[in-house]
Amino acid sequence: MTNITPVAPTLAVVGLGHAYGGIDDTTIAETGPAAGTSKHARTGTVVAAWDVSFDVAGGEALGVIGESGSGKSTVMKSIAGDIMPTTGRVTLQRGDGTTAVITEMSPAEIRALRVNDLSIVHQNPADGLDLRITAGGNIADRLTAAGWRNFAAIRERAAELLTRTEVPLDRMDDPVGSFSGGMRQRVQLAKALANTPSVVLLDEPTTGLDASIAAGVLDLIRGLLDEFGLAAVVVSHDFSVIEMLTQRCVVMQHGRVVEHGLTDQLLEDPAHPYSQRLVGAARA
Amino acid sequence: MSSQSVLDVVQLHKSFVLHNIDGRRVDALTGVDLHVNVGEHVALAGSSGAGKSSLLKCIYRTYTPTSGDVILTDTDGTRLALSALGEREMVMVRGRRLGYVSQFLRAQPRRTPMDIVTAAGILRGTDVTTARVLAMEALDRLRLDKGLWDVHTSVLSGGERQRVNLAAGTISPPRLLLLDEPVSALDPANRTAALDVIADLSAQGVAVLSVFHDLEAMERLASRIVVMRDGRIESDGPPIEILSTLRAVAR
Amino acid sequence: MSTVRDLVATRRDNAVMDAGAVRAIRRAILTAIAVPGYQVPFGSREMPVARGWGSGGLQVTMALVGSADVVKVIDQGDDEGVNAVNLRRLILRASGATETDDVSESTIVQTRHRIPEAGMVDGQILVLQVPEPEPLRGVERDTRELERMHAEADYAKMWVSLYEDRVRNGMITRTTGYPCVVAGRYVISTTPIPRWDVPALHRAPYLALFGAGRAKRIYAIPPDTTVEPMTFEDVPFEVEFTPGARCRHCGSDDSYLVSTPREEGGETWACSDTSWCRARRHQRGAQ
Incomplete structure (x- = not known):
């Protein structure tokens, strides 16, 4: 049977925009890739991201490629609820079938969402982990926040996650600060997956x-x-990361999405001048 | 086209605009019309740069066609315009209906042949248990040493990787399979086994569109040969006819 | 002084606090009772004792006490501790209340470090002197974050610290100030009473008021309020217990005992609650 109607997206970003400073039609028109900057010359307003839309379904990974200042961090922060974007809407389908409108949630609701439904794996493990406490303790943080109160069950779950992320179990009770960078990232992944x-x-x-x-x-x-069938958004400036993890991606420059496509297509047949330059530089 | 049609390529054009090399325009395909039916194996021939790989990539959407249509007809007769399909839909089509086997294995270095081939079966809708059985069969038929089934692919030779790649591409085969030099690195014995596997696809009704660099493979597999030149189709006919012409040119 | 009605009633100045100060502290106390376990800020006054020497407890007591009250003051369970004696003298002089060392006679018990072994009843008030009211201080330094954690009942960090304690030490090592959930909502520090006394707070028939002078916070456990020590379901909360230890005076082995090293080595044990110990000895002597 022909059914290529995709399942409903788990994460949807619609018309996201965020500006630092006042905006009107000219600030938007006079910033972006064509203007060569995200900072509006006359008003000084920085249009960090504008008109960004994409969605991701469970089991799918979407890449966001761009250099620093491209707006990818702003998009990530908006999804994470760290900033309230100037305009646009971010929605997330929770595991229980309910919809979270992240762009309308209170800080407390965001925090609950981040415990149960939305995890972030940071570039710097120190941003996602408490390096003074043990690997198990870092996972316990997520579990207890979600209401786990049984010590043995917490230990068991932490061990299961660490095993899955290939952290030797004899390191489970060592402070994460004593771990290597790669091992810290594995602990961060274990923590991120703790509450599925x-x-x-x-x-x-x-x-x-x-x-x-x-x-x-x-x-x-x-x-x-x-x-885990997760919906993933992968932000990276590194094409090998994007190529390995994602099926689709968007390229951002000066706060705008300049191109979107299948990942292999963007790498082999980039259409936008900026994408071509990025790919060319990466392939050189 | 008949109801047996699987792939219809209509007036397909592909140009690359190289923005960073003074906006230069390079034409890869200049109006390709091609039809492939159920169970048919169409081999693309022509010198390098003729547009064979570009055609495969445009069908698979690794390249975005500049104009023209690529239509895949599903088992129930639904015609899917691949050239106009959304990205997520295209990802789904790539799963079960459309496959692509390139010359090189693209997989994570730390995965094993068994994992990779099983995962490919699962991607095309086979359950895990069946996929494992089929994966073992496929690796066996392609004569991959059993001792290598559970080692990381990073330790495999080029020929071994190519067989893993072909096993993954042909397990629970899709409706249309695109092959781009899939046996280029194989020694004669392994190559024969690989060609047998590909020949079987046609018997199963899989439509195949292929690029081989040697005429023997075409002779063994193709039900039709399409010769390309300068981004368009120069001739299209039965293998015996086309091959004799090609051999004459080669001499 | 035993009901909310009494608290709302006006009261004249005493020698330590003017009527305005009394009113302000009572207002804080009423808020604390209304929101059990919540740390209510109050304008801590200069007291004739240094902050850190029971000024918080003293202010709470001075806001409550009148000439009709009977006051017991203990320090580490001892009515004769220097701090207890000084505070008691101050309270009695300023209010005209009478003193007692008998819990059953008292209307207000002000204490540092202990809850009297002899059970208190409905109508009595226990005032605790608190050095550090913030139970989460050890796991979070940022004041705004602390406020947020309480506001959202986000106590994951405390749970993690309990987890870490158990993983690293094989047991919960925290002794005084054990964190407890009051009325299923706010976590308080049962500071600085030993774990031994924590169960006494659970559904206690009397009002317990915690005053922290330096941190300017008052919190309350109203009568019959649940007080649950934070502990994992499968790790029972345990109080201090030394097998074989007995009070050298009264022979008790089911009261909170403190040890004294013996000159010849080893240690001896005695009840920390001296008046309770004395009463037991009299009782046994009489029998």
């Missing part, structure tokens, strides 16, 4: 790791995305 979220945001998850370590972490992430 429906969406995970991966922010440069392997940047800063040695190539061989990064390959192992990437491989692990790829397997976890398949296994």
Whole structure:
């Protein structure tokens, strides 16, 4: 039977825009790729992101490619609820079937969402982990926040997650600060998966790791995305990361999406001048 | 086209605009019309740069066609305009209906042949248990040493990787399979086994569109050969006819 | 002084606090009773004792006490501790109340470090002197974040610290100030009473008021309020217990005992609650 109607997206970003400073039609028209900047010359307003739309379904990973200042961080922060965007809407389908409108939620609701439904894996493990406490304790943080109160059950779940993310169990009770960079990232992944979220945001998850370590972490992430059926957004400036993890991606420049497409298509047949330059530089 | 049609390519054009090399325009396909039916194996021939790989990639949407249509007809007769399909829909079509086997294995270095081939079966809708059985059969038929089934692909040779790639591409085969030099790195014995596997696809009703660099493979597999030149189709006919012409040119 | 009605009633100045101060502290106390376990800020006054020496407890007591009250003041369970004696003298002089060391006679018991072993009843008030009211201080330093955590009942960090304690030490090592959930909502520090006394707070028939002078916070456990020590379901809350320890005076082995090293080595034990111990000895002597 022919059914290529995709399942409803788990995460939907619609018309997202965020500006620092006042905006009107000219600020929008006079910023972006054509203007060559996200900062409006006359008013000084920075249009960090504008007119950004995409969606991601469970089991799918979408890449967001761009250099620093492209607006990808702004988009990530808006999804994470860290900033309230100037305009647009971000919605997330929770595991229980309800819809969370992230752009309308209170800080307390955002925090609950981040415990149960939306996880972020940061580039710097120190942003996602407490390095003073143990690997198990870092996972316990997520579990207790979700209401786990049984010590043995918490231990068991933490061990299960650490095993899955290939952290040796004899390190479970060591402070994460004593771990290598790659191992910290694995603990961060374990923590991110603790409450089986429906969406995970991966922010440069392997940047800063040695190539061989990064390959192992990437491989692990790829397997976890398949296994858990998560909807993932992968932000990276590194094409090898995007290529390995995602099926679709968007390219951002000066706060706008300049191109979107299938990942292999964007890498082999980029259409926008900026995409071509990025790919050319990466392939050189 | 008859109801047996699987692929219809209509007036397909592909140009690359190289924005960073003074906006230069390179034409890869200049109006290709092509039809492939159920169970048919159409081999693309022509010198390098003729547009064979570009055609496969435009069908698979690794390249975005500049104009023209690529239509895949599903088992129930639904015609899917691949060239106009949304990205997520295209990802879904790639799963079960459309496959692409390139010359090189693209997989994570730390996965094993068994994992990769099983995952490909699952992607095309086979349950895990069946997929494992089929994966073992496929690897066996392609003569991959059993001792290599559970090692990371990073330790495999080029020929071994190519067989893993072909096993993954042909397990629970899709409706239309695109093959781009899938046996280029194989020694004669393994190559024969691989060609047998590909030949079987046609018997199963899979439509195949292929690029091989040697005429023997075409002779063994193709039900029709299409010769390309300068981004368009130069001739299209039965293998015996086309091959004799090609051989004459080669001499 | 036993009901909310009494608290609302006007009262004249006493020698330590003017009527305005009394009213302000009572207002804080009423808020604290209305929101059990919530730390209510109040304008801490200069007291004739240094902050950190029971000024918070003293202000609470001075806002409540009148000449008709009977006051017991203890320090570490001892009515004769220096701090207890000084505070008691101050309270009696300023209010005209009478003193007692008998819990059953008292209307107000002000204490540092202990809850009297002898059970208190409905109508009595327990005032605790609190050095550090914030139960989450050890896990979070940022004041705004602390406020948020309480506001959202987000106590995951405390749970993690309990988890870490158990993982690293094989047991919960926290001794005084054990964190407890009051009325299923706010976490308080049962500071600085030992774990031994924590169960006494659960559904206690009397009002318990916690005053922290330095941190300027008052919190309350109204009568018959649940007070649950934060502990994992499968890790029972345990109070201090030393097998074989007995009070060298009264022979008790089911009261909170403190140890004194013996000159010849080893240690001896004695009840921390001296008046309770004395009463037990008299009782046994009489028998």
